[in-house]
Amino acid sequence: MTDAANPCPVTGVFARLARDRGGNTLAMIAAAIAPLMAMVGGAVDMSRSYLAQARLQQACDAGVLAARKRMGSQAAVTGEVPQATGEIGQRFFNVNFRDGAYGSTERRFTMSLEDDFGISGAASIKLPTTIMRLFGFEELPIAVACSAQINFSNTDVMMVLDTTGSMAQTNPGDSASRISVLRSTVRDFYAQLAAASGPGTRIRYGFVPYSTNVNVGSLLDDSWVVNQWTYQSRTLATTLTSTGTTTYNANWQTISGTVTSEPYQTYPATYRAPTSETGSASYSCDTPAPASTATTTTTLISTTTEPFAGPPAGTRTIRHYRQIIDGVSYSISRSGTTCRITKSTYAALTREYDQITDPVNHTSSQWLYQPVTLDVTNWRNDAAGCMEERDTYPITNYEDVDLSRALDLDIDLVPTATDPRTQWRPMYPGIVYARAMRWNGTGSFSKAPVTTTEDYVNPGAGGFAACPARARKLGTMTAAQVDSYLNTLTPAGNTYHDIGMIWGGRLLSPSGLFAEENGDVDPGRPTARHMIFLTDGVTDALDLSYGTYGVEPLDARRWDGTQPQSLNQTVENRFAVACAEVKKRNITVWIVGFGTSLNPVMRSCAGEGRYFEANNADELTATFATIVKNLSKLRIER
Structure with missing residues (x-):
């Protein structure tokens, strides 16, 4: 029987169902499942792509760095890129991003040589997706770029060059004399550094030719020379x-x-x-x-x-x-x-x-x-420019040198105008x-x-008082200026290594005679200081010579023939003391023997990895190219 007051009792059930929210959650989840899957899948695939991109960038950087290092700096001189450059770059890329890494396909890596001798690279892959392929995105293209360049910080280079008589000789297998090969090698060295230096980088060069003496008169103040x-x-x-x-x-x-x-x-x-x-x-x-x-x-x-x-x-x-x-x-x-x-x-x-x-x-x-x-007040007009050294004494204990007496070995001491002990004396052969x-x-x-x-x-x-070409203090130079200077070098005289090291240190030191000129130009970019010391012979001092310490047996300032040490040994021991003083100024010393073997004193002065022996022109060129590599720093550019 039907209740007239409630003609449709089922309606109440549906009303209660409509008021019940417990079933709505399932519906909402069902509606949101697809977008959620897309978001999670995208996150997973993008995470993989970021990892792959980072690794690809590392591989690209490694490839161009290896290629640029292999190419070296000689390409700036010869214009030729070593044959294995590309092969080595590709090899380093392949090792750092292996084929199929992260499931990738179509791995590609290309390199190109820039006008500034930098190497640019481009790498790309395709990375298959996992979840996103359900939404029509089957792969993600990834590409990176990289570039490597050899660069220098602010750098001072002092060339201390043996210009003794033996430099006129020709090494076996060479067609040019040692002095001619030296000129050519230094020109190439300059070209390599010039090609590698970036904008805003200061590279300065100085030269100290030495034999029996050095010619530094033109660099000295009048008050630094005796009257x-x-x-x-x-x-x-x-x-x-x-x-x-x-x-x-x-x-x-x-x-x-x-x-x-x-x-x-x-x-x-x-x-x-x-x-x-x-x-x-x-x-x-x-x-x-x-x-x-x-x-x-x-x-x-x-x-x-x-x-x-x-x-x-x-x-x-x-x-x-x-x-x-x-x-x-x-x-x-x-x-x-x-x-x-x-x-x-x-x-x-x-x-x-x-x-x-x-x-x-x-x-x-x-x-x-x-x-x-x-x-001798008119020495600038009367003399050639070579100088006798200031006061010193015959050293018997080289482990305890008194620099208050050996003023010649105190490379930072600035002369006092009223104290002749501290001043230099012009040579009059x-x-x-x-x-x-x-x-x-x-x-x-x-x-x-x-x-x-x-x-x-x-x-x-008698030819026993050679005065070499004028030394040149640090300064920026053009290629033409370097070439013009090298043409002034003439072989003559005997081999006194100590005076070359002493004056090379004086002209390069940031805290001595030329401190105002040699200090760091930018506190944020400290200057790197390098001495390249080249010789073609062993110490060859002669008692008959008139040199930086006068006529040694007569003036007896450091040696007179009565000591147990020979004059050659005295020169070498003082060379070692001077070298130690130079390195205290945070100067890196490179020593090159050209057509000769280096003695233990010179090897110890330079230290492991910084002394070289070159028997001919090709080996000398390779030696200087190695020094350039060590002076420079590889840099990634982006």
Whole structure:
């Protein structure tokens, strides 16, 4: 029976259901499941893509860094990229992002060489999706770019270059002399650094050519040089005059007969290398000529005398001779590297001539050899620029050097105008004599004065007081300026390594003579300081030399021959002390032996990995390229 007041009782059930919220949650979840899956899937796939992109970027960076390092800096000079550059870059990329990493496909990596010799790279992959493929996104393309360049911080480079006589020699296998190879190598070194330096980077160069001494006068203030100095010299004691004779032949006349000359033979001259640092190469004709068959008969025809007006007045004696030559003779001459033998045939060649004897005055000078004190205030005009060192002492304990006495080894000490001990002294080779050494090699050194008519050895005239090309303090230079400077280098003199190290340190130090110029230009970019020390020989000091410590056996400032150490050992020990002082200034020392082996002192000075031995031009070029690599820093650019 139906209730008239409630005609549809089911309606109440649906109303209660409509008011019940418990079923709505299921419906909402069902409606949101698809967007949620898309969000989660996107997050998962994007996370994978970020990981893959980061790894791909690392691989790209590794590839261009390896390629740029392999290419080095020589490409800036030769214009040629080493063949293995691309291969090595690809190899490093492949190792850092392996094929199929993260499920990727279509891995690609390309590199290109830029105008500034940087290497740019581009890498790409396709990364398959996992969940997002349900929504139509099957893969994600990923691409990165990278670039590597060799760059320098602000850098000061001091070239300390051996320009002794042996640099004129040519190493086996080379076609140019050592000095020519050095010039070419330094030019290439400059080009490599110039190519690698970035905008805003300051690279300065300085040069210290050294041999028996260094030429630094043009770099010194007037107040750094003494006003007077004492030299091992001589003064005229008296003039001696005596009378004698002189004889000479004159008035040749051909009377009869003939002589004919013709080429007989040619052959290459024998090359003779220098026997010392101060010597020079020569050629000789060692193959003798055939024996001569010519005979010469000389007959006195007459003797006459006549008054000679002089001075001195006296009698002239004239002897008239007849000479007859018959037969064949041979003579040898040399033109360059070719020897020539000439054959001369004489057919009763008859000549007459006068032999004349005249009175003559012979004048000789008697010299007092002794130390002489001179005014040297005009040294800039009178001297070449090489300097004698300031005060020092003979060191017996090199583990405990007193720099308050060895002022030459205190590389930062600025001279005091009122203290001659701290000042330098100009060299005057023309007035210095090695008392009492004779030119024939006899004699001995005498600290005591000597009065004599003999001419003792003048080191300047004997080639024992070489003053090399002017040193150049640090400054920016163009390629043309570098080239012009290198052309001033001339081989001469003996090998004194210590004075090269001392002045190289003085000109490079940020806290010494040129502190205002050598300090860091930017506190945020400290200057890197490097000394490149090149030599082609072992220490070769000579007691006869007039050098930076005067005539050593006579001036006895650091050595006089009475110490247990030789002069060479003294030079090397002081080199070691100077090197240690240089490195205290945070200067990196590189030492290169060119055509020679480096001794333990030099190897210890540079330290492991910073000394090199190059036997020829190619090895020297490779050595300097290695130094450039070590001076530079590889940089990733983005």
